[in-house]
Amino acid sequence: MNPYIFLRALKHAEHTVFGVQDGQKTYYNPMFRRYCPYSSGQQVKRSMLEELTSKLNVPMAPVTYNYQITKDKQLENKEIWSPCDPNYVDQLIGGWMRAGDGATLKRRSPLSISAMRPLHPLLSGTTSENLTFDRSNRPNNNPVNVRVAGSDKLLTEEEIETFLTTNGRALTRRHWIPENRRANGLFVHDVAIDLRTLFSVSTNQHEPELSKEKIEELKAKGWIESENTFGKCLVLPNNERTKIIPALAKSLLHWRITSNQARTFSLMETLAVAISDNASTIAGTIRAKLTDDGDDLKAKPVLDETAGADLFVTLPCAGYIADVNESADALIKAEEKLIAMMRAFDYEKQN
Template sequence: MSNTIYIRTLKKAEHTVFGVEDGQKRYYDPQFNKYIPYSSGQQVKHSIIDKLTSVISKIPSPTTFVFDVNKKGELGEGEVFASCDPSYADQLFGGWMKAPQGGKEKTLKRRSPLSISAMRGIHPLLCGINSENISFDRTDMPNNEVIVRGPKGEELTEGQIAELLEGKDRSLSRKWIPSNRRATGLFVQDIAIDLRKLFSVNTNPLEPEMNDETIEKLKEKGWIESKNVFGPCLVAPKNMREELIPALAESIIHWHITSNQSRTFSLMETLAITISDNANKIAGSIRAKLQEEEENKALPVIEEDLDGVQTFVTLSASGYIPTKSENANALEQAKEELVKRMESFEYEDRINI
C-alpha cells in the first residue's frame, strides 16, 4: 500500500477575491504573457484547519506571543510560539515551529503531514483577472456625520469645512476606490497526505518535535510508543484516529475560501475531485488541453475513467466541461473514499515502512 494519498480539486470562481493584497494576489505567467490570480498554499491550509476545528467543535490550540522591553522601556515584538502539542488536531495536522531566543532550549519542529499547494488557474487561458472601480457612497443618507481634522488634529467647524470646500468638486460622503482586481475562472489545488506522519509524532531526542513534558502527557492519554522509518515515535490512539479521520476528510473535501469583501462573494463551488496514490496520474486527471484548430484557446479536461484514479464529478461541472458521470452525491462519495484510504493504513508498528 502506498504511503501517500494525493487529492486534486477543481473549483469554479466568479468575480471574487482570494486575498486582498493589492486587490488580488497574482503571479506572472511568461509563456502566455498574463497575470494569474491565486490563493496561496498557506491560505488554503488555514481554510482547511478552520473547517476542521469547526467540524470537531473544538477550540484551536493556544498561541504564545512574546514581547521584549528594551533598556529604554520600549515594547518590541518577540517570538510567536505554537503549543507544540499534537493532542490539538490543528497542531497534529498543521505542524509547528518553536525556536526560542538565546539557544538555551532546543528548537521544536514538526512538518505538517499535509503538503498543500496554492490554488491556481487550471490553465492561463481558463482564468484571469478583471478590474473594476467601486465606490463607498452614502450621499443619500441625510443623517451622516462628517468630521474634518485640521493640521494639529483639531476638529473644524461647519463654517471652516464650507470654506475649505469652496470651489472644489469634492464629496465628503462618497469614497472612490479605483482598480479593484477580481478573479474569475477554473482553478485547481493539490494536497498530498503523508500517512506515515499523519498520526505519528517523532520522539527522537536529537531532532525533537516535542518536549519531555508533552511526551509524558501524551503517554498518559494513551498515545502508543512505536517506530517508523523516521525513528521512535508516539502514535495517536485508535479512538482519536477514528474521530479525526472523518473530520479531516470532511475538511479536505469541503474547505472553502471566503473573502472579507462581501460584494465579491463567490460560492467557489467544487466541480470535481480526484484521489490517487500516484502523483503523475493525479496531475493528468484534471487538466487543460490546448486546441490545435484555434489559437489561444484551451479546454478543461476531467479524466473520468483513468486507471488508478478515483474521480468524483459534481452536477455543476457539466456547465463548464463535457462530462458523463456527474453525480449529486459526488463530494460525499469522495469523502467516503478518502476515509476508507486513511482508515485502512496501519499506523502502529511500522518499523521498516
C-alpha cells in the same frame, strides 16, 4: 500499501478575491504572458484547518505573541510561540514550529498542500473595478469632520462653510476605492497526505518535535509507543483517530476561503476530485488540453476517467465541461474513498 494519498480538486471561482493584502494576488506566467490569480498553499491549508476544527467543534491552538521593549523604549516583535501540542487537532495535522529560548521544536505537517492556481493560464483571469463607499443619499445622517493637517482640532460648521466658499470646493459623502481586482475561472489544488506521520509524532530528541515533558504527558493520556520509518514515535489512540478521519475527509473537500467573503462571496464550488496513491495519475485525470484555433490558442479542461485515479464529478461541473459523468453524490463518494484509504493504514504497526 503506498503510505501516501494524493488528491487534486477542481474548483470554480466567480468574481471573488483570494487575498486581502493589495487585493487579489497574481503571478506572471511567462509562457502565456498572463497574470494568473492564485491562493497560496498556506492560505489553502489555513482554510482546511479552520474547516476541520469547525467540523469537530474544537478550538484552534492558541499562539503566544512575544514583544520586547528595547533600550529606546520601543516595542519589538519577537518569535511567535506555538504550543507544540498534538492534543490540538490543527497542530497534529498542520504541524508547528517554535524557536527561541531552549530547544527548537518543529513538526512537519503530514499534509503537503499546493497553491490553488488556474487549471491553465487561459482558463482564468482577473477583472478590475472601482468601488465606492457612498452615503450621499443621506447627508443629514452622516456628519463630516474637517481638521487642519497636524492638528486634532475640528473646524466648526461656519469655518467649513467659509473654506468651501473661499476655495470653490465641496464635501461629499462618497469615497472611491480604485483598482479592485477579482478572480474568475477554473482552479486546481493538490494535496499529498503522508500516512506515516498523519497520527504519529516523533519522540526523537536530536531533532525534537516534542519536549520531554510533553512526551510523558501524551503517554499518560494513552498515546501508543511505536516506531515508523523515521524512528520511535507516539501514535494517537484509535478512538481519537476514528473521530478525526471523517472530519478530515470532509475538510479536504469542502473548504473554501472565507477571509474576504463579506464583500466578495463565491461558493467556490468543487467541480471534480481525483484521488489516488499515485501522484502522476491525478495530474492526468484533471488537466487541460491546449488547442490551436487558427491564430488563437485556447485551453480546454479535461476530465479523464482512464488516467488511473478515482474521479468524482459534481453536478455543477457539467456547466463548464461537456460530456462528463456528473452525479449528485460525487463528494459523498469522494469522502468515503478518503475515509477508507485513511482507515486502511496500520498506524500502530508500521515496521
